[in-house]
Amino acid sequence: MTKARPSLAFLCIQSLKLQLLQGDNPIPDVYELPSELLDGVIAHLPALALHNFQTHMPFKCWDNYEAGDDCLTSGRKRPRNDILGSSWKLLFKVRWPELINSVEPSADWQQLYWEKHLQNCVDEAAEVAMRPTFSGRISSIHVSDKILRYICHEEHTNCQKCVCTELSFHFQTFGPYLRCLRLLNVLCVTETCVEPLCKLLSQNPETLTSLEFIHCKLSSTFISAICASLHEKDIHTSGIQRFYIKASSFDIDPLAAPPAFISFLNSVRSLQSVHFCDSHLDRHIARMIFSTLLDSSSGLSTLDISENNVGWLSTFSSRSVIGSLSSGKSLHSLRKLNVRGNELNKYDAENLSHALLHMPGLESLDLSGNPIEDSGIRSLISYFKKNPDSPLADLNLENCELSCCGVIEFLDTLSTVEKPLKFLSVADNALGSEVAEAVMNSLTVSIESLDISSIGLGPVGFLELGKRLVKGVKKLMSINISKNRGGLETARFLSKLIPLAPKLVSVDASYNLMPAESLLMLCDSLRSAKGDLKRLDMTGNICISSEADHSSLLDEFQHNGEPIFVLPSSSTSHVPYDDEP
Numbered sequence: 076m077t078k079a080r081p082s083l084a085f086l087c088i089q090s091l092k093l094q095l096l097q098g099d100n101p102i103p104d105v106y107e108l109p110s111e112l113l114d115g116v117i118a119h120l121p122a123l124a125l126h127n128f129q130t131h132m133p134f135k136c137w138d139n140y141e142a143g144d145d146c147l148t149s150g151r152k153r154p155r156n157d158i159l160g161s162s163w164k165l166l167f168k169v170r171w172p173e174l175i176n177s178v179e180p181s182a183d184w185q186q187l188y189w190e191k192h193l194q195n196c197v198d199e200a201a202e203v204a205m206r207p208t209f210s211g212r213i214s215s216i217h218v219s220d221k222i223l224r225y226i227c228h229e230e231h232t233n234c235q236k237c238v239c240t241e242l243s244f245h246f247q248t249f250g251p252y253l254r255c256l257r258l259l260n261v262l263c264v265t266e267t268c269v270e271p272l273c274k275l276l277s278q279n280p281e282t283l284t285s286l287e288f289i290h291c292k293l294s295s296t297f298i299s300a301i302c303a304s305l306h307e308k309d310i311h312t313s314g315i316q317r318f319y320i321k322a323s324s325f326d327i328d329p330l331a332a333p334p335a336f337i338s339f340l341n342s343v344r345s346l347q348s349v350h351f352c353d354s355h356l357d358r359h360i361a362r363m364i365f366s367t368l369l370d371s372s373s374g375l376s377t378l379d380i381s382e383n384n385v386g387w388l389s390t391f392s393s394r395s396v397i398g399s400l401s402s403g404k405s406l407h408s409l410r411k412l413n414v415r416g417n418e419l420n421k422y423d424a425e426n427l428s429h430a431l432l433h434m435p436g437l438e439s440l441d442l443s444g445n446p447i448e449d450s451g452i453r454s455l456i457s458y459f460k461k462n463p464d465s466p467l468a469d470l471n472l473e474n475c476e477l478s479c480c481g482v483i484e485f486l487d488t489l490s491t492v493e494k495p496l497k498f499l500s501v502a503d504n505a506l507g508s509e510v511a512e513a514v515m516n517s518l519t520v521s522i523e524s525l526d527i528s529s530i531g532l533g534p535v536g537f538l539e540l541g542k543r544l545v546k547g548v549k550k551l552m553s554i555n556i557s558k559n560r561g562g563l564e565t566a567r568f569l570s571k572l573i574p575l576a577p578k579l580v581s582v583d584a585s586y587n588l589m590p591a592e593s594l595l596m597l598c599d600s601l602r603s604a605k606g607d608l609k610r611l612d613m614t615g616n617i618c619i620s621s622e623a624d625h626s627s628l629l630d631e632f633q634h635n636g637e638p639i640f641v642l643p644s645s646s647t648s649h650v651p652y653d654d655e656p
Contacts, residue, residue, distance in 0.1 A: 088119050095124035096227050106133055114158055122166050122226040163188055170225050189252035195222060196245050204261045214243040214271035246275045255285035263291045273304040287319035294326045299333035306339045317348040329359035337367055346373035353382035361385050374408040381415035386423060409434045416444035424451030428458040438466050443473035449481030456488045464493045474503040479510045486513040490520050500526035508536030515543035523550050529558040537564035541571050553581040566593030570600035577606045586615035601632055609634045612641040
């Protein structure tokens, strides 16, 4: 069978595509083509060719285009009729189909495309740099054909004039589209990549908004160079809003911290979120960072210094904290503070309560994993009594070595404040059944999400919760009562709660030793309820007798086509859960 000959239009489009891919100025007449022909050209262009097509567009053709992102310096234009925008969206969908549904329809698809492309290039370069045979500079690493075939098609990868084989080309050409960059340790080695990385950052100080280091060992030299490239002294042009260092380590002398690092934290006005999560901070480095942020000129909204195990707040007396915070700007704007897993004790909690007085906008506080004990929670009680109109809405006190007495006193205090909490977790504290009455009082006030998993309620605790549940719980949206060994009383409590909580959407009742008859109660409750429950987790309970029952429940109880029940498989449902250590 004779192969069909390509049409003249196809051959012309191929010629234009190759010309655009080589970076040459396209024939000016291409922009004068009739719209239907020009649309055909655009629809067949790979990403690099489409980029060059827009870059070289004559000024007189801009009438059909609106100005794009004002952060870009490339003069790129966004189409009013969305022809180009639709082409970029299609290119993104072809390359990353799994991500397409997570992006807002009104997104800047060209910016997203090149940002994701650059991150792919960086991740691939990291794999190459980790090989024992690698030597040379990161910027000279060749981008694989697996990536190049998406931006310039396979015929271009075999072209001797290919200009996009090295990593440096991609960052030089598409760097202005970069908003977020994630770096691994191998890309933070001073000998191989600090110079090209700093060059990239300094070329795009206003467009880069997020920088993230993961599993990195950061030397003083490297941190100094990076921060200097992000922020030039006395020139407030940096656009960095989020600075993340996660699961990494600092090799910094806290008594001689790099001036560029201090200047960056202190002077970058755009900085909104700082994370030093699991970064092996000792108390001296932590104090240096915290003290620097006290006098920062940024409008910091999120500070995460979790999982560092330094117990550093005890180095601040109430007098020194109040004195140093009086002029601090960052903490006045702080909305979220995470100090989880820092080995903070009751004295640290006392000092934190003084610091909270100087965080008038704080809405979320995570103290979980710190042994503050009842003395620590009483410091929080003191804070709420002094600030009955505090905007604090989310509080996590999971695994803080609290007792029933301390939590009852705290919950009683919450019932008297003007703006009660919306989310509260006291999970993984040995509270026992005596806390049930105070818990129910908090549910009927304002709590929207409550986590009381693994607090030792037992059957008696759930029985008390059921007895106290005599009126509607109108605001409750989610509750976690898992790992409390409540048995059948757990089901009795839930069957009473579900009809009285019209906004309840999520319940975690897993691992409560509920017997098979529990399901009958819960099914009757769901049939009579008029709420909007989406998920009821029954994992780890002895509640399914056969696969047929399993399928029947999944089919009968659904929300928007998804099963409400999360059930154990029949092969494991007969095995009781043992939460004893």
